[in-house]
Amino acid sequence: QMQLQESGPRLVKPSETLSLICTVSGGSISSGDYYWSWIRQPAGRGLEWIGRVYGRGSTNVNPSLKSRLTMSLDMSNEQFSLNLGSVTAADTAVYYCARDPVVMSGLFDSWGQGIQVTVSS
Amino acid sequence: DIVMTQSPDSLSVSLGERATINCKSSHSVLFNSNNKSYLAWYQQKPGQPPKVLIYWASTRDSGVPDRFSGSGSGTDFTLTISGLQAEDVAVYYCQQYFSSPYTFGQGTKLEIK
Numbered sequence A: 001q002m003q004l005q006e007s008g009p010r011l012v013k014p015s016e017t018l019s020l021i022c023t024v025s026g027g028s029i030s031s032g033d034y035y036w037s038w039i040r041q042p043a044g045r046g047l048e049w050i051g052r053v054y055g056r057g058s059t060n061v062n063p064s065l066k067s068r069l070t071m072s073l074d075m076s077n078e079q080f081s082l083n084l085g086s087v088t089a090a091d092t093a094v095y096y097c098a099r100d101p102v103v104m105s106g107l108f109d110s111w112g113q114g115i116q117v118t119v120s121s
Numbered sequence B: 001d002i003v004m005t006q007s008p009d010s011l012s013v014s015l016g017e018r019a020t021i022n023c024k025s026s027h028s029v030l031f032n033s034n035n036k037s038y039l040a041w042y043q044q045k046p047g048q049p050p051k052v053l054i055y056w057a058s059t060r061d062s063g064v065p066d067r068f069s070g071s072g073s074g075t076d077f078t079l080t081i082s083g084l085q086a087e088d089v090a091v092y093y094c095q096q097y098f099s100s101p102y103t104f105g106q107g108t109k110l111e112i113k
Helices: none
Strands: A003-007 A018-025 A034-041 A048-054 A058-061 A069-074 A079-084 A093-101 A115-119 B004-007 B010-013 B019-025 B039-044 B051-055 B068-073 B076-081 B090-096 B108-112
Touching: A003 A093, A018 A034, A018 A093, A018 A115, A048 A069, A048 A079, A048 A093, A058 A069, A079 A093, B004 B090, B010 B019, B019 B039, B019 B090, B019 B108, B039 B068, B051 B068, B076 B090
Parallel strands: B010 B108
Antiparallel strands: A003 A018, A018 A079, A034 A048, A034 A093, A048 A058, A069 A079, A093 A115, B004 B019, B019 B076, B039 B051, B039 B090, B068 B076, B090 B108
C-alpha cells in the first residue's frame, strides 16, 4: 500500500523559503495514475489546498500562493517537493502531502502524517 | 474560488443518536454530463491527517462503516452519522473537487454529549 511521508525543516525564519519533501513508498510517482498535492492546516483551523505537481513537472497551484510557490518531482528518488518563498507567520501550519487519483482528480485518498512548520525568528 | 460553508461549527450528540452535518457550496458542484456532484466528506481525528469517508456526495469509501451516509446534490449536502459511536469523535470537513482550487469547509467538531 502506498505511503507518503513529509520531511524538512520545522522552523523557518520570516522572509526565507520553506522547503519540504514528500517521499512516496509502496508505489511509483511516475506511474501516471496520481497527482501529487500539498495541503496545509494552520493550528485549530481548516484545510487549504496549496497545489499539485504531476507528469513531467506540470503544476496546478492555488492562485493565493502562486507568486511564492514552486513544486517539482524527483522520480529517481520517488519524491516531490514544495518551496514556498517569502514566508511570514501566516504560513505557520501543519503541511500534508497527499495524492489524488487522475480518474478522480481533486479527491485526496491518501495523506502523509503531516509536518508542523513554524515561521519565527 | 468555490466557498464551502458548513453548519454547525460544533455538534454534541449522545451515543447511539444521529448526527447531521450540513455543507453548502457557493457554486454548484454538479457536473451535468455525468450527473455527479464532486463533493467529498473527510474525518479528521486529533493528531491524524484527514481520511476520506464519502465521495460523489454519497458513495462510501472502502471500509467506511455504513452508519456514515452522504446525501445532496448541486449546492446543498448532508453527512449523517446514524448510531453515534465514541470513535466518531472528530472534526468533519466537506470538500469540493469540481474545480481548482479545491476548497474545504471550515470543519464541524463532533463531540459526545
